[in-house]
Amino acid sequence: MSNNNKFHLAWFLQGSSIQAWGAPWTGNISEEWMNAEMFVDLARAIERAGFDYLLLEDSIYVGQNWKNSRDIFLKNGMSIPRQEPTVVATLMAQATKSLGIVPTLSTFAYHPYLVARIVGTLDQISAGRGGWNMVTGSSDFAAQNFGMDALPPHDTRYEMAHEFIDVVIRLWDSWEPDAIVADRKTGVLIDPEKVHTIDFRGKYYASRGPLNSGPAPQGRPVIAQAGGSGPGRAIAAKYADTIVAHPKGIAAMKEYRNDVRRQMAALGRDPDSCKIMYLISPIVATSREEAQIRAARRRADAAADVDGRLAQLGWITNLDLSDADLDAPVGELTTNGHQSSLQQFLRRAGGKTLREAIVSYSSSGGSVDLVGTPDDIAAEMDEVMQEVGGDGFLLSLGDVSRHSVAEITDGLVPALQQRGLTRTGFTGKHLRDNLLEF
DSSP states (O other), X not given: OOOOOOOEEEEEEOTTOOTTTTSTTOTTHHHHGGGTHHHHHHHHHHHHTTOSEEEEOOOOSOOOOBTTBSHHHHHTTSSOSOOOHHHHHXXXXXXXXXXXXXXXXXXXXXXXXXXHHHHHHHHHHTTSOBEEEEEOOOXXXXXXXXXXXXXXXXXXXXXXXXXXXXXXXXXXXXBOTTOEEEETTTTEEEOGGGBOOOOEEOSSOEEOOOOSSOOOTTSSOEEEEOOOSHHHHHHHHHHOSEEEEOOSSHHHHHHHHHHHHHHHHHTTOOGGGSEEEEEEOOEEOSSHHHHHHHHHHHHHHXXXXXXXXXXXXXXXXXXXXXXXXXXXXXXXXXOSSOHHHHHHHHHHHTTOBHHHHHHHHHTOOBSSOOEEOHHHXXXXXXXXXXXXXXXXXXXXXSSOOHHHHHIIIIIIHHHHHHTXXXXXXXXXXXXXXXXXXX
C-alpha cells in the first residue's frame, strides 16, 4: 500500500544521438535529429508530465574501442552523431517554462570560466531552470581531440574536478544577487561594490573573475553529478544538488544513498538538499504479456549483437574487448575510464562467461528491472522508493521516439500521479525550488 510520499522524476537523454534510428516507431529520426525538434518535443512532453529536469548526456569523440576501428560505431550510429548539448539546451529552454535543463560539460574540455558563463547564461535565459552535469571524462580518444595524449589518471581527474567546481562556484558568486540596481536617477546600472574578482590560482586552474555575464537567477545553478566510484561519491556529496546513480538492486541502492548522505552530513550539508535519482529503463506495455514479450526481445537483441554490446561497453569504459574470449569467464579488467560502470559490470558478471555477462548487462533495466503495465510499474516504483528511502528515478530509453516517450508520459506517469506519487504541476519558480519541494 502506498504511503503517498512523492518522489521526483527526471529524464536522461543520451546526447542528441540517433542510435535508435532503426528501432520500431522511430519514424524519420535519421532525418529529424539535426534540427533537434524531436528532442525539443521530448522536453515539452516530460514537462507536461511533471518531470523535474532533463539531463543531456554527452561525449566528445567517435568511438574506436572495437578492433581499433570506428566502423562499428559509425555503421550502427552508436553514440554518434552528437551535437553540442548546450546549444540543444537553449532550444529546450525556449520551448518550456518549468522543466529544468541540465547539459553535460566535461572538466577536461571546458575551462571553469567558460562553464560558469555558459551555465549561468542558460540559467538566465530559462528564468532559473539551468543546471550543469559535471563529468571528468573517461576516454583517451576524447582527450586527444583536445591536444592531450591521454586523460589524467582517474583519481587525479577527480582531484582536478574539486578545484574546477570550486572556481565555477566562486565565479557564480562573484555577482551579488542585487548587483544590478538600474537606478535611472543616478544613472547607475550596476553597483561596482557588488561585483567581485575571485583572483583564484590553484594547483590546476586559475581565473581572475568576475564573471562578465551577470548574476544567475538561482544564484548558483543546479549541479548534477554521477558519482559511482569512491572519488565520485565524495565529489557528489560535497557539491551536487542532484545525483545520477546506477547501483543495481534495492540493497545496493540503499547502500549508495546511505553512504552519500552520511558524507554530506559529515561535510555539514543537509542530506535532504540533494536528490539522488536512480537510473531505470522500464518496459511499459498495455498488457503484462506484451511487456514480457518486449523484455524477451530486449534480451534476444542483446544476444544477437554481442559484438555491438561489447563495443558499447568499451566505449563507456575505454576498453577494447574485441580480442577477448566470449566463452571464457570474464576475469579481471581494469581501466582509467569509467570505473563505476566497469565495476558494476564485473559485479554482475560473477562467474559468467563474457558472452553471458554482456547479454545480461546490456538487457538490464537499470537499477531495478521494471516490466509490465503502467499500474504494475507504478506500484513497483512505489515499493522500491519506500524501501530505498528516496529520492526519485531518472528514466533512460535506448529507443527514444515519440511513441516510446508517450508510453512514459501518457501511460506510466498518469498511473504514478493517480497514486499520489509524482507531481501534477509545478509550484516552484526555479529548478532548485522544484527539487526541494518534497
